[in-house]
Amino acid sequence: MRLLPQSAGPAAAGARHAPPVFRTAPFRLFSSDGYFRFLCVCLAGYALAGKGFAYVGLPPLLIGEIMLILGVVVFLRSGCWFALGSAVPIVILTVLIVWVLCRTVVFLPIHGFDAPRDSVVVVYGIYALAVAALLVEKPERLGWVVAVYAPFAGLYAIVAPAILNVSMVFPNFPTWPGLGVPTIYVRLGEAAVHLSGTLVFVILGFRRVSYWWCGFLLLSLVFITPSRGAMLSVVVPAALAIVVSGRLRLIAMPMLAAFLVFLAAYAAGIEIPLSDGRSIGPGQIVRNFESLLGYSDAANLDGTKQWRLRWWKAIEGYTLHGPYFWTGKGFGVSLAVDDGFMVGQELGGPPLRSPHNVHYTMLARAGVPGVVLWFAAEGAWFLMMISAFLSARRRGETVWANLLLWILCYGLAIIIDATFDVAIEGPMVGIWHWSIFGLGVGAVMIYRAPRAPPRPCDPLGLSPYRRRGA
Numbered sequence: 001m002r003l004l005p006q007s008a009g010p011a012a013a014g015a016r017h018a019p020p021v022f023r024t025a026p027f028r029l030f031s032s033d034g035y036f037r038f039l040c041v042c043l044a045g046y047a048l049a050g051k052g053f054a055y056v057g058l059p060p061l062l063i064g065e066i067m068l069i070l071g072v073v074v075f076l077r078s079g080c081w082f083a084l085g086s087a088v089p090i091v092i093l094t095v096l097i098v099w100v101l102c103r104t105v106v107f108l109p110i111h112g113f114d115a116p117r118d119s120v121v122v123v124y125g126i127y128a129l130a131v132a133a134l135l136v137e138k139p140e141r142l143g144w145v146v147a148v149y150a151p152f153a154g155l156y157a158i159v160a161p162a163i164l165n166v167s168m169v170f171p172n173f174p175t176w177p178g179l180g181v182p183t184i185y186v187r188l189g190e191a192a193v194h195l196s197g198t199l200v201f202v203i204l205g206f207r208r209v210s211y212w213w214c215g216f217l218l219l220s221l222v223f224i225t226p227s228r229g230a231m232l233s234v235v236v237p238a239a240l241a242i243v244v245s246g247r248l249r250l251i252a253m254p255m256l257a258a259f260l261v262f263l264a265a266y267a268a269g270i271e272i273p274l275s276d277g278r279s280i281g282p283g284q285i286v287r288n289f290e291s292l293l294g295y296s297d298a299a300n301l302d303g304t305k306q307w308r309l310r311w312w313k314a315i316e317g318y319t320l321h322g323p324y325f326w327t328g329k330g331f332g333v334s335l336a337v338d339d340g341f342m343v344g345q346e347l348g349g350p351p352l353r354s355p356h357n358v359h360y361t362m363l364a365r366a367g368v369p370g371v372v373l374w375f376a377a378e379g380a381w382f383l384m385m386i387s388a389f390l391s392a393r394r395r396g397e398t399v400w401a402n403l404l405l406w407i408l409c410y411g412l413a414i415i416i417d418a419t420f421d422v423a424i425e426g427p428m429v430g431i432w433h434w435s436i437f438g439l440g441v442g443a444v445m446i447y448r449a450p451r452a453p454p455r456p457c458d459p460l461g462l463s464p465y466r467r468r469g470a
Helices: 010-015 032-049 063-079 088-105 115-123 125-138 138-169 186-204 209-225 228-245 254-266 283-295 298-319 335-339 357-393 399-420 429-448
Strands: 002-004 021-023
Touching: 032 063, 032 125, 032 138, 032 186, 032 298, 032 429, 063 125, 063 429, 088 115, 088 125, 088 357, 088 429, 115 357, 115 429, 125 138, 125 429, 138 186, 138 209, 138 429, 186 209, 186 399, 186 429, 228 399, 298 335, 298 357, 335 357, 357 399, 357 429, 399 429
Parallel strands: none
Antiparallel strands: 002 021
């Protein structure tokens, strides 16, 4: 589907205040529109099937790598390279990608395919370049993103309990032939990121939902309680959206109802124990907050916390104060094995390769220059989003302000999850992260460009659109 501007001809005079028109356009994967739409389909696949969708393709070229290559093609064909050069986050990201590629190529003869596999934590940033370029090339695509995310937001909270139940209770769900990989496997942090995005989308008024939807959302949030990072990925962005948008009074009653349900379940001691010693229920939420704020009596929570802190301290030792200050250990080496913090093999799986924190992953693999560029790119993106949001709110452009706030909160949810878990290092969240990154840059560039006054049926002012100098 493509969002098309209303015709300016006489035939459209009577439809001047009609809603934007969606028309079916021929699907061509190698066209910019075709790629953009298929990327949205892939993002939905990662959200709904997780690791199972990531293995679609022809190994070693899986769907993520195939779309990455096509993304380079559409980026080059867009002709928007110079326009993106004015966006500071994109410039810093490009430098970071070059640095990571340099630290990857030298390890190809040593580690083989493991080197590019580890480098995707940043190389997937090409998705950001492609998405931003496609939005600048055709700003109507931004309105299309909002239009297609609305049904996704309505669907995800409803199906999330079933997806998480399959992933947690049936880890050997029907697998891909010859691969042994479940066709559906979504981790708690992955689901939390999208639950956060859908919740903020609804809070900001982009979609109306029923009480049934709210009930399914609450059930979904209960499922993610075993993970501290997943819990924070929902709570922090949602609280930010509520406070900043001034919608606390509008959702006060649903929040009060949810809190009363929480108190009743906690008083009744309702818990569903899991095999790792954690549980699903209100008690687990309390223990998670205790662990985040200090010490928890739950040995599994405090144990994993101390294990991560020791590993992060070791990484600081050999980078900030050691021989890997400038270069890091590179991409391809298994950090868990090389640093002496092996886990995962006791469950029959491969050893963990990353230290449950994307920032320390960057420090360990790309050295201080790499982590500085990483923080610079992410920081520049958040500053760009905050600046545009404040500008839109100051001008009274509520729809634009809410759109920018939604994108900002989505990016924040991913960063929070990636601070506590292995997230951006894989395609399930990594491709989402960089796509949101590009979406934010593209949205801000569209917002700041000269455009015709918005019409009642087009509050984002995307159609008609005037480029600079037009």
